[in-house]
Amino acid sequence: MIDQSRIRTIRQGEPKAGPVIYWMSRDQRAHDNWALLHAQGIARRTRQPLAVVFCLVPHFLDAAIRQYGFMVRGLEEVESALRRKNIPLILLFGDPIKEIPRSVTTHHAGHLVTDFNPLRISRSWKERIAARIDIPFDEVDTHNIVPCWEASSKLEFGAYTIRPKIKRLLSRFLTEIPPLRSEKHNWKESFPPIDWKGARASLQVDSRVAEVEWIRPGEAAARKTLHSFISNHLKQFAEWRNDPTQEALSNLSPYLHFGQISPQRVALEVRKRKQPHAAIDAFLEEHIVRRELSDNFCFYNPAYDSFEGFPAWAQKTLNEHRKDKREYIYALEQFELARTHDPLWNAAQTQMITTGKMHGFMRMYWAKKILEWTSSPEEALAVTIYLNDRYELDGRDPNGYVGAAWSIGGVHDQAWGERPVFGKVRYMNFAGCKRKFDVDAYIQRYTADRHLRGDGQPAKGDLCHTRRSSGS
Ligand SMILES: Cc1cc2nc3c(=O)[nH]c(=O)nc-3n(C[C@H](O)[C@H](O)[C@H](O)COP(=O)(O)OP(=O)(O)OC[C@H]3O[C@@H](n4cnc5c(N)ncnc54)[C@H](O)[C@@H]3O)c2cc1C
Known part of the structure; x- marks a missing residue:
């Protein structure tokens, strides 16, 4: 059922009699989850409960109530879906x-399974947990369609080097997922x-970054968003994805980040739609x-999140360009309050x-300007990651660290013509944006003075400015 190369052994050992526990972490869903299916397979073979x-x-990489709220509501739905399956x-x-x-000790567990996450914090948790238990412990990559370690055994230079490797393996891994x-x-x-109200009340996270209303969390809302995207927006994706005044993107990143939808399911559904090829290819890229x-x-x-990683x-x-004169220098607070x-x-x-x-296109411009308007690339990277992780629903994600490193440190990119501050790192400017889309319309839509109070928080009632997902 499950390709064995999706599974890595974190801790070996003879399985013991006792329940199988799946420690759900990055992939917070009941359906289309290879880690859960692997745990269920062991439980059935050994006739043990699951x-x-x-x-x-209590704290996770600058996440605030905005992200915790989204996550906890999604977990509530996971609990209901699992209960229907007696889990x-x-x-x-x-x-x-x-x-x-x-928990392993309390429940006399015989086998522990978890999902894969390449971030440092998650890897360190797993190593330290492995040292404290005496049962087999497996990790399953249910986030990548081609398991990360199968796609490549080394750091890739860019999309052009990993693309052929992934494409070669797609027919093997992009298969239907059993229920x-x-x-x-x-x-x-x-x-x-679970007392979810109590769970929410126990959170000690920053409540100043408020929850948003335009997107509804959870597996059901994620699937609705996917189908609405496929029916209404996919066809324009190739043409309009770099225009932030258009509604051409999928809005799936918050769901993908919290694992509320399987990337494999998304790809399978998009591929079912045969036309237009350019849009499907652009999206799957x-x-x-x-x-x-x-x-x-x-x-x-x-x-991955420091200058040394460039x-x-x-x-x-x-x-070579450290000492170049910067035309503007802003402090973190000025960036945060949108006062440039x-x-x-x-x-x-x-x-x-x-x-x-x-919007994805604006993220590139936004991060590149932070490089231009801070004293050093290290400071630019720190400011970018801090703001991204604190405010984006999909922040604290490998895509975020790579997006910041691409914009500021040329990761997965090539050298371009040399210019002040950026050196040979790709440059973006206002005039270039103006050639691509209606910048005035975008500015008009998100004028800082109209939307932010003096402390940088959204003005009341100003949270619903983007397309409501069909799940809302
Ligand atoms: C500075 C910067 C910061 C970013 N921070 C994040 C982040 O914190 N979390 C995050 O998920 N993405 C991040 N991105 C990548 C990208 O901008 C977002 O994934 C995308 O805008 C999410 O919106 P969507 O789901 O509607 O995208 P769509 O265009 O509909 O794309 C569908 C999915 O494809 C993937 N994808 C799209 N663009 C990229 C990309 N450039 N790199 C990697 N995967 C991509 C995402 O999983 C996305 O959900 C960042 C990019 C930059 C330049």
Whole structure:
């Protein structure tokens, strides 16, 4: 059922008699989840009960109530879907390094399974958990269509080097995903339903970055958004995806980030739509090649979020231009409050603060201007990552670290004509944007003064400026 190369052993050992636990982390869904299916397969073979645990950590990489709220509401739906299959969801609170081994001991588990995430924090959790348990522990890549370690065994230079590798393996991995089956063992009765209200009340995260209303979390809303995109917007994707005044993007990134929809399911559904080819190819290039390239970068480059992670040519050229005079220098607070001299940049920042999702094209311009208007590339990268992780619903993601490193440090890009501050890193400017789309319309839509209060928070009632997903 499951291609065995999706599975990596984190800790070996003879399986013990005892329940199988799937520690759900990056892939927060009941359906189309290879990690859950793998755990279910072991439980059936060994005739043991199956449970899913989720560990709610008090702090995660600058995430605020906006992202936690989206995640917790999605988990509520996961619990209901699992209950219908007789599988309990157990919610743990605190540090996974302590809570997962504790749960293994409490439930006398015989096998632990988790999902794959290339980020440092997740890898360190897994290593430390493996050292504290004495049962087999597997990791399943259910986020990449081609498992990250199968697509490539090394850091790739760019889309042009990983694309042929992924394409060669697509027919093997882009297959139909079997449904989750009902468990016979009615273990869920031992666990009372989760008190979600209490769980939300226990969160100690920053509540100043408010939840947004235009997008509804959860697996059902994710599927509706996908189908609405396929029916209404996919055909314009190739032509309009770089125009932030158009509604051509899928809006799937928040769902993909929290694993509320399977990337494999998205690709399968998009491929079913036979026309127009250019739109399908353009979408799958972003959704498969670019997205999976980001996991490759974070998996094989431990410095994925620092200057040292940039390619040698980019480090050299940025070093040569360190002392260049900057026309404008802004502090973090000025960026955060969208108070630069550039109305286009301010509009992009406002779109992110008010909706939690800046248009993809604007993200490139936005990050490149942060390089231009800070004292060093290190500061630019830190500001970009901080703002991205704090305000974007899809932040704290390999795509985000790679997006920042592409914009500021030439990652997955090539050298361009040399100019001040940027050196040979690709440059973008206002005039270029003006040639591509109606910048005045975009600025008008997200005028900072109209949308942000003095403290940078959205003015009341200003959260619904983008297309409501069909799931809302
Ligand atoms: C500075 C900067 C920061 C970014 N931060 C994030 C982030 O935090 N989280 C995030 O998911 N993406 C990030 N991106 C990549 C991209 O902008 C978003 O994935 C995209 O805008 C999400 O909107 P969508 O789902 O409507 O996109 P669509 O265009 O409909 O694309 C569908 C999916 O393809 C993938 N994709 C699209 N563009 C890219 C890309 N350039 N690189 C990798 N995957 C891509 C995403 O998973 C996306 O959800 C960033 C890019 C830059 C330049």
